[in-house]
Amino acid sequence: MRDFKDVGNKFEGNVDEMVTQLNIDQKLIFDRITAGISDDNSEVLRLYVSGEGGTGKSFLIKTIRCWIKKYIEKDTAVTAPTGIAAFNIDGLTIHRLFQLPVEHGRTAKYTQLSDGVLKIIREKLKNVVLIIIDEVSMISNITLMYIHLRLTEIFNTMDCDNGWFGKKHILLFGDLLQLPPVHEDPPFIELSKLKIEKYIGAMGSINLWSLFSYDELQINVRQQGDNSYRDILTRIRIGTITDSDVTILETRKINFRETNCNDRLQELCNYLQNLPMDTVCLLPTCALCDILNTAMLNRISSDKIELVAQDLAECAPYLKKKVMKILNKDDEDSSRTAGLARIITVKLGARIMVRRNIDVSLGLVNGTIGTITSIIRSAIDNEVEKIKIIVSSGIEHIIERLNVKFEVMDRAFVIRKQFPICLSYGMTIHKSQGLSLKHAVVEAGNSIFSCGQVYVALSRVTTLSGLHLINFDPSSVKANELAIIEYNRLRTQYRPDLIHINILKQRVHKIRDTIWAISSKNILECQVNDKDINDSTLWHIRGLPNVNNISCYANVSIQCILHSSILRKLLLRLEHRNIIRRFINCYMSNDETINIMAIRQLAGDQYLEKIQRDVSEFIIHLINNIDNIKSVIEHQLNITLRCKVCNYTNTKIYTNYILLLQLPENLKKSYTLQELIQYNFSHWNNVEKYVPIVMLSLYLKRLI
Incomplete structure (x- = not known):
């Protein structure tokens, strides 16, 4: 609530001048919103405003907010699903502002606020007249339901007529053809009765999405200086791409000269270092980010600094050993530990990203990028207590460890004290939604795994000349068909002046990646872990060229x-x-x-x-x-022959590289390799012959 107040106080300026800067599309929607809020007798305004990336949604949000502050003297609650998106519009994350339940890696059940917390939030939000939610494509239908429940709880409108969303004016901004929610279904998909019962404990509910009317921004202002690039993005947004588009984008690919995978990684690092300092590398997966971040960190000459988390188990005594064993695994997934890794390796001069919202008013939010300038150690145990970073604006900040509680297993919790940071040379495309960049290096090849991912990555960049592609696979350009169908429904009902979006299923030639690290799609992980080998390689199994058709x-x-x-x-x-x-x-x-x-x-x-x-x-x-x-x-096979008459044994030793195993006669079940080995070598096989006479005579001589 303190953050909410601090952010709200930032908005001072010439509102009238901002209004004059609105284009025709923005002004029409601005007038509609301000008229609805100004009229006390009008119905509650519930509006979804869409528009492709770069149509000026963020500036419109800022103008509306400032206008309400000046002319109505009320507050606007501005929120977004991610820290970067929230900071981009000077707001707070949805979960933080409304205190929604969070469980990393899965959907949490809805829980009501305590009376004490509810009293504080009611007091701080009592002056709010409008609620704005940006980047709605990333909000699931269950989260939309949670927002409604929390607002009715805060403003006590559960029993009111038309009391949905606390009976407050509410605006949704965003593009349904951008990234979908990480978990659950998009907001326009109606919740099933099973999920309503599972997460809320209710028997049924209204389709909240149907309460919203619709409008759309059509004028692109982000790529307004590059019409050709803007047109390419418009086609990519709806999942279509022409041959000429592919040809143009191919010119933006990095020309790798090295043939070895590891050498290409170093070549990419060199390429990044020669680009402007504000360049961001957008990658589809966290695994690719880890590879690039590690490679870039190794280039810094200063000593490594290991930031080890301090964990305290809260569980039954007999579970503590098991819990700590789970936490000490080297392959721990930080998404299961509230986003805080057990060990973070950094260096002085390393670029890092803040992983939690620390202070929104200062810009220290989830996604803020800075460079480590110094560290402060404890005088007692020499442990790192604080980290000093400098952000792009030139301001220095001090970051301390945070305490975060998460569930490891049933009824077993851990309180982890760790710095909320990670290396930031590579950023996932999901984290970039909402950003506007001058320069970006993008991986848009075979590792793309989500609809809208290519579009979001490419549309962050303001011009084609600022785009640098590691890989580009035209077959990865995909749009969510359900979102297109929903857009066509909304246009028919609310904007009949706009034409429908055609769903075209193109057959596009797949371009195989130039492999520089790993692929997160269709791979068999055969990881090399060895003290003598510094890198780990994930292998993409594929056929070998059959140059002579016989091999x-x-x-x-x-x-x-x-x-x-x-x-x-x-x-x-x-x-x-x-x-x-x-x-x-x-x-x-x-x-x-x-x-x-x-x-x-x-x-x-x-x-x-x-x-x-x-x-x-x-x-x-x-x-x-x-x-x-x-x-x-190489294995050694010992074959022993024993005579049934005299028990004489004769052993022959064979060496080979191939082990031939016979299948048991009973094939009614499946067999493990160990079972086959036991079947073949755990018993004697009878040989229908006696020991040769020569051998027998030698045996008799030994007896004599």
Whole structure:
């Protein structure tokens, strides 16, 4: 509530001048809103204002807010689903302002406020006449329901006629064709009875989305200096793209010269360092961000600083050991720990992003980017107590550890004390929604996984010249068909002057990525973890080029070897000049010039012939020529023969790289590898012959 007051006090300025700066579209909607709020006898205003990225929604929100402050002398509650989006419109996050329940990684059940908290919020919001919610596409239908319930609770309108949303004027802004909610369905999808009962405990409810009327902004002001780029974005927004669009965007791709995956990563880091300081790298997944952030951190010469979280378990004594074991896992997912990682590695001079809303009035919100200038350690235990950062405006701030409570398992909670920061060289596209950037490096290739993701990333940039593409896959350009259908319904009902959006299902040629790190889509994770290997590689399994149309047996064999993490770990230790190592580098970098024939020749000249060969023989001959993996997979097989008459035993020893196992006769169930091994080697097989006479005589001589 203090943040709400601080943010509200910031709005002073020449409102009349701001009104004159509104374009025709903005002015029509502005007049409609101000007229509805000014008229005490009018109905409660519930309006959804849409518009593609860059149509001036943020400026319109600011103008409305200032006008209400000056001419009506009332407050406006401005909110958004993410910290960056909220800061962009000088507001607060929805969950923070309305104290909505949060559970990281899943949807929380609705809980009412205590009488004490409710009293405070009522007092602070009593002067609010209008509630604005921006970036509505990221708000789920269940969150919209929670907002309604909280507002009726705060303003006590549960039993009032038309008491929806606290009977306050409410505006929704945003584009349904941008990023959808991370969890649950979009706001225009009606809640099912099952979810209403599960999260709210009610038997049913009204479709809240149907309470809103509709209007739309049509004039793009963000890319107004680049009409060609604006037209491309308009088509991408609805999921269409032309050949000429692809050709133009291809010119913005980074021209990688390196062929090795790790070398390309370093090349990308060099590229980033040569761009302006305000450049942001937008990536589809957190995994890609981690790879880039680690690579950029390694370039800083100062010493690493490890910020280790202080965890306190709140649970039954017998659960504490198990809880701490879960928390100490190296692969801990920070989304399950309230966004605070157990160990954060930074350096002096590293760029970081604030992960929590610390002080909205100062701009220290979730998404704020700064550079670490110094650290302050405790005089007692030398632990890092505070971190000093400088933000883009040149202002320095001090960040301290926050206490956050989260659930680890049923009835087991942890209070974690940790700095709410992470490295920020790479930012997820989801976090960028609402931003306007002059320069951005964007990954828009095969790792795109959501409708509207490409559009959101590309539309952040004001001009085509400010866009730098790592990859671009036209088949990743997709729009939410349900959102298009909803837009057409809203236009028919409220804006019949606007034409319908056509749903076109294009067949677009897929462009394979130039691999610089990892792909988060359609991969088999074969991670290399070894003290001698600093990087970890996720492998994208794919077919090998079949240049001679006969090499299928070689392809299969090589894939088996490459995708064994143990064998690959050893192969990566080979010299770079080694033919196997060169082959792996080509495979990692998705190089089409992979020389399979060289690998076949390594196994033996007989495998160069255009005839089908036995797979097991090929593997044996190939491994025989790779010394450092022979010892790993070579096994010794001891076969013992025993005479039924005299019990004489004779053991023969065989070495091989291939283990042949027989399936049990009973095939009514599935078998694990261990069960097959036990079946084959845990008992004697009868051999229908006696020990040879020579052997028997030798045996008798020993007895004599």
